[in-house]
Amino acid sequence: MRSQGKLYIVGIGPGCRELMTLKAKKAIESSDYVIGHKRYVDFVRDLVKGKIIESGMGREVERVRLAVELAKNNVVSLVSGGDPCVYGIAPLVIEYIQSKGVSVDYEIIPGVSALNSASPLLGSPISGDHAVVSLSDLLVPWEIIERRLRKALEGDFVIAIYNPSSRKRKGNLEKAMKIVMEHRGDVFVGVVKNACREGEEVRIMKCSEVISSDFVDMSTIIFVPNSETVIKNGMMLTPRGYSRKYEV
């Protein structure tokens, strides 16, 4: 007898229904189980027709083990904020499946990541080449994070900073802003909290203000400008260079 199980690893986007993909919505609606961190489950609770299994932070390995186990005989959606392949749960699922040699039918459904949902709220801070760095040193040593920040600044990348701060590690944000200031001076950065969901707030702040205020939390993304970024009328625009080539 063939197993009818399936594991969807679902990117639900920033949290508002409208920015979810059609495929993500269908997967959740068709699942026997929807598994995820409470925060993400809350965003899709009304879509769920099956059972919900939710847990807290730091239970990722347990969640993945359970999802894989249930997916042997059930349709399961493991939900992840933003895109599951960008600071999400997808790599852990693959690592788990490979290391255990489990046979399970799975599919990753991409989603709108935080940088994509937050960008329009500032105008278009990224536009072209960019680097993406998380300040969380839970899984990556700080020395690597610092090196990446410095190289991205040397390369004149626009930088999207994920997970800039949490109650447990306020220090990393201060260190990161000081590194930006070393390379670029006390520039303005774009700060978006809770993009496209309840509690959305957008600010343009100097690096020094970011350090001295309590505004930034773990639900925030920070955009560090490159040398071409223009800040004007409360907006942050990195032009793509059309004006070098055409009359705009």
Add this chain to the structure above:
Amino acid sequence: MRSQGKLYIVGIGPGCRELMTLKAKKAIESSDYVIGHKRYVDFVRDLVKGKIIESGMGREVERVRLAVELAKNNVVSLVSGGDPCVYGIAPLVIEYIQSKGVSVDYEIIPGVSALNSASPLLGSPISGDHAVVSLSDLLVPWEIIERRLRKALEGDFVIAIYNPSSRKRKGNLEKAMKIVMEHRGDVFVGVVKNACREGEEVRIMKCSEVISSDFVDMSTIIFVPNSETVIKNGMMLTPRGYSRKYEV
């Protein structure tokens, strides 16, 4: 009398309907005009209830001018592949509006960008920190592109390479692969063509093979691994570091 116009700058994702957001679909369906490059208009043609205005490559400024003009009195969707704020049309719209001082009600609708749609086809090549670089030197001088590639390699970023090649500029791909080889050796890279749409092809190739073959074109995205990326069973996985902290 108040104008009823609205300009949606719509990210349609990779091209398959299922990976479009609910909001993008609604915007296109509700528009009096849908404007875009023929390639992108083709993906949404069946959704359009209003008029279609399509044009070819290199007509971006003209397209934006027309969209802004029509949006003074009509609902207009200007469609962009992937996400409009990542190598898309959004920054040009903002630049145009700001430079002309035009008053128009506009909204950018984010989409699933190429790196997000292509990643799952390889497993999870990005997972964490990454740099995104386009090899197109139409709008950015090659010296800047080369510098960014080198800095991203020095920072041990996974690199997503957009617009790696076109008929007019085969040379940039070869130069880029040689830079990767200088820093990392003749490593395997993940190559995805036409992710999530007709003509989809996925390969894992050595840098030297990328140079010698004709596989890569402008509809391709290349993932350059970092020092932790594992290639196994035709998949590319950059672990997030859980195994440093937990037993996976």
